[in-house]
Amino acid sequence: MSPTEGGEIRHERTGLVFRPGLEGVPATQSSICDIDGQKGLLSYRGYPVDVLASHCSFLETTYLLIWGELPNPQQLRDFEQEVQMHRRVSFRVRDMMKCFPSDGHPMDALQSSAASLGLFYSRRAIDDPQYIYDAVVRLIAKIPTMVAAFQLIRKGQDPIQPRDDLAYSANFLYMLMEREPDPLASRIFDRCLILHAEHSLNASTFSARVTASTLTDPYAVVASAVGTLAGPLHGGANEDVLAMLDEIGTADRAADYLDAAIASKRKVMGFGHREYRVKDPRAVILQALAEELFARFGHDEMYDVARALEAAAERRLGPKGIFPNVDFYSGLVYRKLGIPRDLFTPVFAIARVAGWLAHWREQLGANRIFRPSQIYTGCSMRQWSPLEDRLPSAST
Numbered sequence: 001m002s003p004t005e006g007g008e009i010r011h012e013r014t015g016l017v018f019r020p021g022l023e024g025v026p027a028t029q030s031s032i033c034d035i036d037g038q039k040g041l042l043s044y045r046g047y048p049v050d051v052l053a054s055h056c057s058f059l060e061t062t063y064l065l066i067w068g069e070l071p072n073p074q075q076l077r078d079f080e081q082e083v084q085m086h087r088r089v090s091f092r093v094r095d096m097m098k099c100f101p102s103d104g105h106p107m108d109a110l111q112s113s114a115a116s117l118g119l120f121y122s123r124r125a126i127d128d129p130q131y132i133y134d135a136v137v138r139l140i141a142k143i144p145t146m147v148a149a150f151q152l153i154r155k156g157q158d159p160i161q162p163r164d165d166l167a168y169s170a171n172f173l174y175m176l177m178e179r180e181p182d183p184l185a186s187r188i189f190d191r192c193l194i195l196h197a198e199h200s201l202n203a204s205t206f207s208a209r210v211t212a213s214t215l216t217d218p219y220a221v222v223a224s225a226v227g228t229l230a231g232p233l234h235g236g237a238n239e240d241v242l243a244m245l246d247e248i249g250t251a252d253r254a255a256d257y258l259d260a261a262i263a264s265k266r267k268v269m270g271f272g273h274r275e276y277r278v279k280d281p282r283a284v285i286l287q288a289l290a291e292e293l294f295a296r297f298g299h300d301e302m303y304d305v306a307r308a309l310e311a312a313a314e315r316r317l318g319p320k321g322i323f324p325n326v327d328f329y330s331g332l333v334y335r336k337l338g339i340p341r342d343l344f345t346p347v348f349a350i351a352r353v354a355g356w357l358a359h360w361r362e363q364l365g366a367n368r369i370f371r372p373s374q375i376y377t378g379c380s381m382r383q384w385s386p387l388e389d390r391l392p393s394a395s396t
Contacts, residue, residue: 009375018375023274027370028209032065032358033200040278044198045069053285058193059083059140059168062354065198066136066361079137080168086141087162087171089113090120094149094159102154106147106346107230111223113146114139118219126215126364135218136357143222143353144168147346148175169193172350177338184296185337188289192333195282195326196348198355200275204228204235208356210370212363225356226349235345238331241270242341245302245309254308258316270328271313277321286329293336303332 009018019025034043042049045064052061056070063071063079071079093116100109121138125131149159160175169190173181181189199205207228211221229235248257261268273280294300310324317323334344 027201027206027372028363030201030359030362031068032355032362033198035200035275037273037275037277040276040281040284042199042281049195049281050285053191053194056194057168058190058197058351058354061194061197062140065354065358082137083141083168084162084164086138087145089142089145089149093117093120093146094153097146097150097153100150100153102156104154105230106150106154106343107226107235107349109150110143110147110346110349111226111230113150114143114219114226115223116219117142118217118223121219122217124215124217132218132361132364136361139218139222139353139357144172144350145175147343147350148172151176151340151343152178173337176343182296184292188293188333189337191289192286192330192347193351195285196330196351198352198358202234203231204352205355205359209359209363212360213367213369215364215367218357218360221360222353222356225352229345229349229352235348237269237325237327238334238344239341241306241327242302242331242335244269245305248305248309250301251304251308254305255312258309258312262316268309268313268317270324271317272322273325276323276325279323280325280328282326283324283328286326286333290329290332290336293333297336300332300336306332 059080152159162171170181170186204225208221208225211224
């Protein structure tokens, strides 16, 4: 093996080059999402994400992601109505969720519940446009219901049925909080979903495309992506940001905390992104949403800590291209909306289902099963010996 620049390894016999994490290695072609990390630009199907978050609903954005164009009024009404009609889940799914341990993580409950949908809709007709449409509708409609249901079930309560008179985001908050949400809260939550709906070939989306390439059903595709998102290196960082802000305590301690973290080479949660060398454009929007919420529902002192930490980090980490990412302010928004901390990542999943399904559909359009190469680092050919002649190995 020959190490190369950037931690790469070149295999001498095959000439293959291994790059840790496949960094910079194109794995597919896609027309869904574009990221310019140097300029801090993010677009879905060519539309800037800030424009979509300002002018579109989450379901309108979902339609764009999956079918490639913004819907006309009739298409959007039809899509919204179909999603509304499929929000409820089978009592068998609810009964299954009642058997989950109450202290289980909601992401594990969501992965199991999403996978179970494949049992109820077992027909696989991935060459049928109606099958694809129906599967999209079911998953977009039912995932929020299952997240809210598990939250109440683990508290010993029966799930609340969806309300047909409430829009998508308002209905989720209603099922979760057991009361009709403030219109401003619903609108801000809907914008949060748009910001989290898609982000190119991240780990969970790559997982979704690999699973999709086997031509399995879309419920397995989403379940595999949920399982990947559950990992602490992908989803859940906004939970850690809140824990960090609570640890810092006050704004005047932020700079000292940052200095200590840098000195001990400890990760500062909510900072840095593999794609961006400037402030994540989603973080810019989420910060504004946080301020809008605080102006209406009361200030969160941890926001002052966050701003002080960002200011200190801009001086110390900015020259290295390390700035706040999407997780830095999203936790503050979700907390003010009343969402429990361990539901932050399931909420992320509710949004990202749109992106996963867009990549599922795109993968089906020109499918070839993923089968990357590897670089073998094990032993060369060895001589087999009978069991009775083998000596204890050094590892024992």
